Amino acid sequence: MAEQKREHREQPCARCPTRHMTDPLTGLADRRQFRDCLAEQLTAGGPDGPGVMLIDLDRFKAVNDALGHPAGDALLQSAARRLRGALRPDDTVARLGGDEFAVLFARPVDRGSMSAIAARLVELLARPYLLRGQVALVGASIGGAIAPEDGTDPDRLMSCADLALYQSKGRGRGCFSFFAPEMQSRADERRRLEIALRAALPRGELALHYQPQVNLHSQALAGFEALLRWNRPGNGLIPPTAFIPLAEETGLIGSIGDWVVREATVEAARWPAPLCVAVNVAPQQFQDGRLVGTVRAALAAAGLPGSRLELEVTESALLEDAGWCTRDQLQALKEMGVRISLDDFGTGYSSLSQLRNFPFDRVKIDRSFADDAAVVRAVALLGASLGMRTTAEGVETPEQLERMRAEGCTEAQGFLLGLPMPPEEAAALIRRSDDLLHKPGEVG
Amino acid sequence: MSVTHEVFRLAYASRSLLPEATVAEEMVRLLEHARRNNAAAGITGALLFTEDAFVQVLEGTMEAVEVTFERIQCDPRHAEVVVLEAAVAPARDFAGWSMAYAGRQTGPHFDALAARTHAAPMDALVLLHGALGRLSGCRVPA
Known part of the structure; x- marks a missing residue:
């Protein structure tokens, strides 16, 4: 397979006042910046609100334990580049902490296209990583939520995506789930x-x-x-x-x-x-x-x-x-x-x-x-x-x-x-x- | 460190996502990029392209192989990457080839390569050497 030259320069959302808050390890937006961008987009929102995805790497801890933290950090950097490279330049990609990533789509997405993008990301992130000569395998679980039907407040939308992510993990990981209201009631019951x-x-x-x-x-x-x-x-x-x-x-x-x-x-x-x-x-x-x-x-x-x-x-x-x-x-x-x-x-x-x-x-x-x-x-x-x-x-x-x-x-x-x-x-x-x-x- | 002078070899198989209609042009472009990038990074190797699968060997310093492989991993023209071999090698198998390519082969299919991961590294190298053997005489720009 040949190599395509890609520039992975992070481009925080242009409207955001806090564009310098980046995650030092990956150069992606950090949690605060991501939330600001989401809040900004929700406020500016037209009839179709923004969509968010939360992504967790599966079995990352095992890689960290087996190959050491420097290798784990290198994996996070590669995962960040893969994500960044697979999305549009104006989409916001963030590392929220640990092995948790988030995507905020700059343009309105419907459920069908978000599912298709998620499937691509699950496959992309699950491809092997070569870290100092060692092959590492992780997976990705993804949860998605779309405004306004799932929520119009940034924290609410994030928590919906989080519940959907939890659902994906419960389904055996390595998959994508949309938020559904019964996830909320199940979480409350739990x-x-x-x-x-x-x-x-x-x-x-x-x-x-x-x-x-x-x-x-x-x-x-x-x-x-x-x-x-x-x-x-x-x-x-x-x-x-x-x-x-x-x-x-x-x-x-x-x-x-x-x-x-x-x-x-x-x-x-x-x-x-x-x-x-x-x-x-x-x-x-x-x-x-x-x-x-x-x-x-x-x-x-x-x-x-x-x-x-x-x-x-x-x-x-x-x-x-x-x-x-x-x-x-x-x-x-x-x-x-x-x-x-x-x-x-x-x-x-x-x-x-x-x-x-x-x-x-x-x-x-x-x-x-x-x-x-x-x-x-x-x-x-x-x-x-x-x-x-x-x-x-x-x-x-x-x-x-x-x-x-x-x-x-x-x-x-x-x-x-x-x-x-x-x-x-x-x-x-x-x-x-x-x-x-x-x-x-x-x-x- | 002496490690950096050792030859590191990685072989992988993946499923091709190239649309059949434009396969020929895509392969020309793909090999052009590969050879240019590889020559600059000191990478040698070979590429096998079957009906639905790629098998590629990359040789170079561990760092160069890592960077090249990660760039390949981001490529949307293939999927389901399976690493067949990743180890220090006694010498380059494809010295002089920035990316040897013997044209499209009829087999094996991706499923066979991916399913038999124990036997596959051997198979992949044998296949690649076979392809190279058939090339001897006709020069492929290195």
Whole structure:
């Protein structure tokens, strides 16, 4: 490919009084100048208001970490030149900070042309960068908003574009989204949810429900998996899928996870031995390094032997582990007698090396395989040969239960054997657990 | 630093966006620019143009290759750039060629080049050498 000679001289919008405010690294406009230009254009605006785009480089931090800040700066300079060169000279291009860029179109744009330009920019910014002999790859996520329909005030228009950018990131990055009013309402709802979730723990709105787990060989109750519920005032009982992602994103998962471990161990200590309680652990709980201490203190306070606590981790917790620190923590937990199980097996990478690299006590076969005899058999066999127990999840019919047993699973859980239930009901179930498997239809 | 005297070689493949109607003139212009810029920057290399793909090798100091490659990256006449090789090389493969070009080739297609990134660097160099071999005898202005 030949090279086209291009002059990339920054030309701040001519009407702006503050044309000297530029970003020193890239020579583009800075945030203040961009806002001034936008305000100016909105004031001068005819029937068609200006359009703005916010652009975030995806995975820029990884480049910075891997190749160093000078290389990261060089990448930002190249990205700035690519942007500048792909747009009209009178469009305003700014670096708002970090890896965040913005474009203000000098001429009215409609949604179609903004989408087309955005697609071009996504492709252009995703082309490889050569930085001191190293190839670096980043992507770009873009959000757009157009005045006057999305807003007529500069801050409002910027925040619309920002919400659209957030949407693009949520869609998997490397794409463009326009602002839509429901993004605003969703963001508002999210903010309300976060405020309410922060208060949920101190206000005692979180509760654990317990789902029975049955030993397929002895047909006896083996224990319960503790599942989190949020009794949000005015909203009823909220399942974890509706708030755990937010808790993980906001870091609240740390304190919630600590509470779950304490609450579950206290409850399990009320059950007769050898009934176990299984607790889910989020990847973030390994990152702050508190988990081992929390578990040790919880076991001691509840007077529960470590062997009656099982921690369920997902593959992603292990994959996100940059060093070996998650495995070290798991090892420390095992030394306390705590058992470790690999949860949702089959849904992620289902990596055999994961199974081999850590001595899990148990593999839980994801519920989506309840009807797949071949997969169940293979995982049960694999578990057995690696010395691990296998739990079949999502057992809903007597036929499935019989098949799981026949294929070699050691434990099972599912609606057939009992729904997640409040602690009182779990206690009642324990009392009549003797005939659990003999008359499964009457349970749950 | 001695690093600056080492030969750095970069090979990439990309999808051509040249409109078929004006391909011939575009290629003449493209090569003219490339040779002029490359000669000034001490860059040598070769260009392969298939039905829908470019494969190009750039050789020079790391700095010169970086500047040239980034300029190429801004070019709207291609897209979906995939780097096939970026490393210090023992010597220039295309010494004396500011941009060797053997005319349009029938294959391979961009999808094949981009999909097989492990095998592709070899293929690309083999292809380029093949193209050069066919050129020997007929002189291309360097």
